[in-house]
Amino acid sequence: MIAMDTPLVKVVGPRTAKAMADQLALRTVRDLLRHYPRRYARRGEMARLDGLEVGDRVTVLAQVRSVSTRPMRQRRGNLTEVTVGDGAGSMRLVFFNHRHAHLAVGEWGLFAGTVGKWQGALQFTHPDCHVITGDDDDWARALVPIYPASKDVSSWVIQKSVKLLLADPHALEGALDDPVPEAVRRRHGLVTLATALLHKHRPESTAQVEQADERLKWDEALVLQVTLAARRRAAALEPGIARPRRGGGLLDAVDERLPFSLTEGQQEVGAELAAELAREQPMNRLLQGEVGSGKTVVALRAMAQVVDAGGQAALLAPTEVLAAQHARSLAAILGPLGRAGELDGDPAGTRVTLLTGSQKAAVRRSARAAVADGSAGIVVGTHALLQEGVEFADLGLVVVDEQHRFGVEQRDALRAKGARPPHVLVMTATPIPRTVAMTVYGDLETSTLRQLPAGRGGVSSSVVPVGEKPAWLDRAWARVREEVAAGRQAYVVCPRIGEEEGAGGRDDDGPDDADGAPPEEKGAGDRRPPLAVLDVAEGLRAGPLSALRVEVLHGRLTPEDKEARMRAFAAGEVDVLVATTVVEVGVDVPNATVMVVMDADRFGVSQLHQLRGRVARGAHAGLCLLVSEVSSSSATGQRLAAVAATTDGFQLARLDLETRREGDVLGAAQSGRRSGVRLLSLLDDEALIAEARAEATALVEHGGGLADHPELAAEVAALALDDRADYLEKA
Ligand code: ADP
Numbered sequence: 116m117i118a119m120d121t122p123l124v125k126v127v128g129p130r131t132a133k134a135m136a137d138q139l140a141l142r143t144v145r146d147l148l149r150h151y152p153r154r155y156a157r158r159g160e161m162a163r164l165d166g167l168e169v170g171d172r173v174t175v176l177a178q179v180r181s182v183s184t185r186p187m188r189q190r191r192g193n194l195t196e197v198t199v200g201d202g203a204g205s206m207r208l209v210f211f212n213h214r215h216a217h218l219a220v221g222e223w224g225l226f227a228g229t230v231g232k233w234q235g236a237l238q239f240t241h242p243d244c245h246v247i248t249g250d251d252d253d254w255a256r257a258l259v260p261i262y263p264a265s266k267d268v269s270s271w272v273i274q275k276s277v278k279l280l281l282a283d284p285h286a287l288e289g290a291l292d293d294p295v296p297e298a299v300r301r302r303h304g305l306v307t308l309a310t311a312l313l314h315k316h317r318p319e320s321t322a323q324v325e326q327a328d329e330r331l332k333w334d335e336a337l338v339l340q341v342t343l344a345a346r347r348r349a350a351a352l353e354p355g356i357a358r359p360r361r362g363g364g365l366l367d368a369v370d371e372r373l374p375f376s377l378t379e380g381q382q383e384v385g386a387e388l389a390a391e392l393a394r395e396q397p398m399n400r401l402l403q404g405e406v407g408s409g410k411t412v413v414a415l416r417a418m419a420q421v422v423d424a425g426g427q428a429a430l431l432a433p434t435e436v437l438a439a440q441h442a443r444s445l446a447a448i449l450g451p452l453g454r455a456g457e458l459d460g461d462p463a464g465t466r467v468t469l470l471t472g473s474q475k476a477a478v479r480r481s482a483r484a485a486v487a488d489g490s491a492g493i494v495v496g497t498h499a500l501l502q503e504g505v506e507f508a509d510l511g512l513v514v515v516d517e518q519h520r521f522g523v524e525q526r527d528a529l530r531a532k533g534a535r536p537p538h539v540l541v542m543t544a545t546p547i548p549r550t551v552a553m554t555v556y557g558d559l560e561t562s563t564l565r566q567l568p569a570g571r572g573g574v575s576s577s578v579v580p581v582g583e584k585p586a587w588l589d590r591a592w593a594r595v596r597e598e599v600a601a602g603r604q605a606y607v608v609c610p611r612i613g614e615e616e617g618a619g620g621r622d623d624d625g626p627d628d629a630d631g632a633p634p635e636e637k638g639a640g641d642r643r644p645p646l647a648v649l650d651v652a653e654g655l656r657a658g659p660l661s662a663l664r665v666e667v668l669h670g671r672l673t674p675e676d677k678e679a680r681m682r683a684f685a686a687g688e689v690d691v692l693v694a695t696t697v698v699e700v701g702v703d704v705p706n707a708t709v710m711v712v713m714d715a716d717r718f719g720v721s722q723l724h725q726l727r728g729r730v731a732r733g734a735h736a737g738l739c740l741l742v743s744e745v746s747s748s749s750a751t752g753q754r755l756a757a758v759a760a761t762t763d764g765f766q767l768a769r770l771d772l773e774t775r776r777e778g779d780v781l782g783a784a785q786s787g788r789r790s791g792v793r794l795l796s797l798l799d800d801e802a803l804i805a806e807a808r809a810e811a812t813a814l815v816e817h818g819g820g821l822a823d824h825p826e827l828a829a830e831v832a833a834l835a836l837d838d839r840a841d842y843l844e845k846a
């Protein structure tokens with residue numbers, strides 16, 4: 116009988132168990148069985164030693180010809196050189212300080228690695244080695260699993276250990292707890308867990324591997340979706356306060372004052388929100404809409420409804436610049452209605468209060484007081500606002516704007532904010548592929564604004580490949596001068612602030628780069644440092660833009676400075692704003708029509724899309740120039756070209772997803788919790804994820820909920836490594 120939670124020490128030797136735990140984080144039988152082969156070596160496809168090329172990742176079958184170990188000259192320790200041959204050719208295997216001196220002349224073995232070359236001869240450095248003995252039935256298999264391995268735990272050791280666990284398939288079938296309920300398996304034609312594991316680890320055909328994959332992906336999708344369904348259920352069981360629409364109040368006044376009529380999409384989403392706010396069950400909704408689709412006004416109307424119903428609404432922005440801007444534009448739309456209590460205020464209105472971490476103590480004290488006594492109906496701030504123990508008289512709605520790092524846990528913290536959980540609306544302009552919406556944001560319902568308000572000029576984009584066409588950069592600055600001459604303004608965005616800053620010099624006030632540059636490009640040490648705001652601004656002032664008013668904006672300025680410079684730019688007193696990604700989200704200056712992104716290759720796809728959105732806000736056509744040194748035929752160059760070629764956010768979101776790994780996407784939003792996703796692909800498994808979501812919802816909400824499915828509950832609990840799993844009990 117194997118329990119999934121059995122520690123591996125009970126299965127393999129203590130040394131192997133320790134190495135597995137330390138190097139591969141494999142501690143229990145579950146961990147080991149879920150440690151799947153990365154790929155399979157095929158016996159029929161073993162590479163011949165005379166046909167290898169440098170860079171090939173291959174497994175060869177060969178015989179050991181010689182073994183020699185000698186001390187290294189430059190470093191401490193030993194170098195072991197092994198020559199192997201297969202009759203067609205020969206190659207050298209090299210090991211530094213390795214125990215593989217156990218290879219003996221005459222033995223046959225499988226050697227897997229990446230072919231390199233040294234002093235004219237082909238070699239493997241630290242290949243996976245597996246000596247074949249006479250009674251080796253692993254070797255007889257058509258597909259030899261190759262596992263993710265580590266220094267002291269080779270693929271073969273893993274293979275042998277797994278084999279121990281799977282030794283008796285019949286016993287296994289009865290002994291393994293299957294987290295996917297039988298009815299679900301039947302409905303979706305899935306094999307049992309025992310069969311799937313057997314086929315994944317010891318397949319006899321690729322068909323078996325495929326069948327196993329399908330089933331094992333279900334485990335991942337179902338566990339993930341049950342976790343999210345349990346959250347939704349727990350949230351639903353905790354009643355909030357209904358905030359139904361009341362006529363004759365702030366909302367009606369807002370609607371009267373709006374200088375435009377709402378788009379159809381804004382009306383539809385508005386009705387959806389109004390209905391949900393009117394219910395006791397707290398709303399938990401994600402509103403996604405293209406940059407410039409007009410989410411703010413949708414949010415404002417929801418906030419007005421809550422204020423009319425006697426509650427308070429908080430609007431959280433990711434940066435102080437943005438918070439200040441929101442406070443300003445809300446105040447502008449509300450006019451006297453946003454200044455209740457002031458001389459020229461309308462007593463029927465409310466107060467819009469800005470509350471940020473860096474305000475002067477006195478300002479903050481009075482803002483806090485207004486929040487605590489309820490006279491501030493609308494509170495705008497960064498999310499530091501929630502962490503600082505600010506007391507609300509009656510928090511009814513929290514709107515989170517443009518948030519990249521507002522994960523599940525922050526939302527949980529929010530719900531705990533009032534005596535009763537508030538309604539929550541999360542807004543994002545980064546379009547979210549459906550699979551991501553169902554996973555990362557799976558505890559939220561989704562609404563989408565697809566339409567842009569009429570009369571937008573649109574934005575066209577081009578790549579400026581300065582490596583290949585240096586003269587194009589001059590042309591870019593000429594375009595900036597032309598736009599300014601026509602009365603417009605420009606942004607120049609750089610990846611870095613400049614003039615020493617620690618930690619890579621990212622702008623702390625900028626949004627999180629959870630969806631920033633693709634991982635392979637982070638910290639690439641051999642490239643020149645990214646261009647910096649301060650240097651670029653200086654160069655422009657001294658050079659191509661010397662006749663223009665150039666100002667800089669970045670996260671190291673004091674909040675007052677940032678605010679003052681943003682205001683000056685919005686007022687048209689500055690022609691060109693050289694900035695970090697602080698301008699990425701939400702900054703709204705309709706007169707700005709050009710954006711030049713320096714070192715554009717250092718930004719992620721959705722970041723570029725966001726940035727570009729800053730110059731598509733008015734009636735004038737916008738222009739976005741992506742300046743980069745990378746070759747236009749490289750993968751990165753092509754990514755930039757793709758961004759330039761389309762403004763379809765959903766297509767870009769997909770492109771973005773392709774450049775990231777599942778774990779990054781899921782991990783970032785689930786902050787620290789192991790996502791448990793190994794096989795599931797957010798790109799390819801949309802149908803499966805949707806089916807799993809439906810099954811999970813049914814499992815959690817019907818009958819005894821998870822209590823009826825202890826095996827599944829155990830699997831979910833194993834995944835929820837931190838101790839915030841209390842929602843599981845509630846479900
Ligand atoms: P985003 O969805 O990117 O946050 P905003 O809410 O900032 O977009 O809106 C962008 C601009 O469009 C703002 O200047 C806003 O006043 C304007 N706007 C919003 N809705 C409409 C509408 N229905 N018609 C015309 N302009 C609108």
Ligand code: MG
Pocket residue numbers: 410411516517701
């Ligand atoms: Mg916005």
